[in-house]
Amino acid sequence: MLTVRYEWLGLRAGDRLLDLGCGAGRHAFEAYRRGARVVAFDYDMAELKDVKGMFGALAGSEASTLPVSAWATTTNGDATLLPFPDATFDRVIAAEVLEHIPDDEAAISELARVLRPGGTMAITVPAWLAEQVCWALNDEYHAPFVPGGHVRIYSEPELRSKLRAAGLRPGAAHHAHALHTPYWWLKCAVGPTNNDHPLVRAYHEVLLWDIAGRQPMARFTKLADRLANPLLGKSIVVYARKAE
Numbered sequence: 001m002l003t004v005r006y007e008w009l010g011l012r013a014g015d016r017l018l019d020l021g022c023g024a025g026r027h028a029f030e031a032y033r034r035g036a037r038v039v040a041f042d043y044d045m046a047e048l049k050d051v052k053g054m055f056g057a058l059a060g061s062e063a064s065t066l067p068v069s070a071w072a073t074t075t076n077g078d079a080t081l082l083p084f085p086d087a088t089f090d091r092v093i094a095a096e097v098l099e100h101i102p103d104d105e106a107a108i109s110e111l112a113r114v115l116r117p118g119g120t121m122a123i124t125v126p127a128w129l130a131e132q133v134c135w136a137l138n139d140e141y142h143a144p145f146v147p148g149g150h151v152r153i154y155s156e157p158e159l160r161s162k163l164r165a166a167g168l169r170p171g172a173a174h175h176a177h178a179l180h181t182p183y184w185w186l187k188c189a190v191g192p193t194n195n196d197h198p199l200v201r202a203y204h205e206v207l208l209w210d211i212a213g214r215q216p217m218a219r220f221t222k223l224a225d226r227l228a229n230p231l232l233g234k235s236i237v238v239y240a241r242k243a244e
Contacts, residue, residue: 001211002030003095003176004122008239011036014069015090020079020111021097025051028072032058035067036091040074041082048074080106084114092121096235098159099125099150105162112166118244123163125154127236130181137188146192159238168240175233179210179225184234 004027011017013035019028022040024047032038032055040051055072077083079094080103092115098104108123115121131153134141143149160170183203190197195204210221 001177002026003124003235003237004093005174005237006030006034008172008174008237009091009093009122010120011091013067016088017091017093018084018089018111018114020082020092020094020107021100022051022074023047023096025054027093027095029054029058031091031093032070032072033066035069036071037069038072039084039089040072041077041079042074043076043078045076048076080110082110082114086113087116087119088114090116090119092119093124094121095124096126098123099131099152099154100148102151104152105165108162108166108168112168112242115168115242117242120239120241121168122237122239123159124176124235124237125159126150127175127181127233128153128155130184130232130234133185134188137185138192140192141184141188154236156236156238159236163238163240168242170238170240173236173238175229175236177225177234178228178232179207179221180234181232183207 011031011034015036017031017036017038019031019038019040022028022042025040028038028040028051040048042048052074059066075083079097079101092111094111098107101107111121131150135153139145143151156173163170186203187200190200194200206221209217210225
């Protein structure tokens with residue numbers, strides 16, 4: 001389930017891409033399939049172990065279809081002190097990570113530093129409305145009640161302002177994953193860890209239909225998601241460029 005639109009990012013085969021806070025690796029894997037030279041970066045060593053294993057599996061199973069330029073590795077570290085020289089990457093993705101970092105301005109500054117002049121990045125954070133409701137419904141959804149949880153709620157103007165302060169030029173934006181917003185509102189209403197609640201389980205099944213593309217339900221869910229995204233999107237994605 002991708003949040004970033006690679007066409008808007010401008011990713012091309014052979015581009016050097018940093019996926020900051022890669023998590024389970026969804027964006028890193030897609031960039032790899034498209035022929036990028038990918039560095040999947042995360043603070044969590046357990047996540048990186050799984051991502052590295054999947055890179056190896058992809059290299060084995062898709063060797064005949066992967067572009068010759070495709071290359072991938074994993075790196076562990078702190079987002080506010082990236083272990084890369086200036087202008088290392090052509091593209092950067094930071095998906096659903098800045099809301100977890102207390103010093104988000106330092107992390108954005110580091111992302112701008114390692115992006116080459118003329119390069120582009122995609123920053124995704126939870127959308128303002130979706131987050132406001134989640135925080136209001138249950139304190140167990142966010143920090144400090146959840147270790148490592150969300151520490152702030154972004155508005156789009158705030159995110160754009162922080163990108164500009166780091167020397168970037170924010171441009172196009174869009175929302176994503178509207179179907180996930182009511183799911184998280186429901187989870188917060190019954191308890192974020194109450195995965196066995198019958199309504200939560202039923203809604204989760206709908207999301208699985210959508211992610212797996214199960215017909216005919218997927219046609220309905222994808223249309224509903226697209227129509228609801230401008231208002232109810234769970235994430236907002238802002239694309240930015242570094243001046244040449």
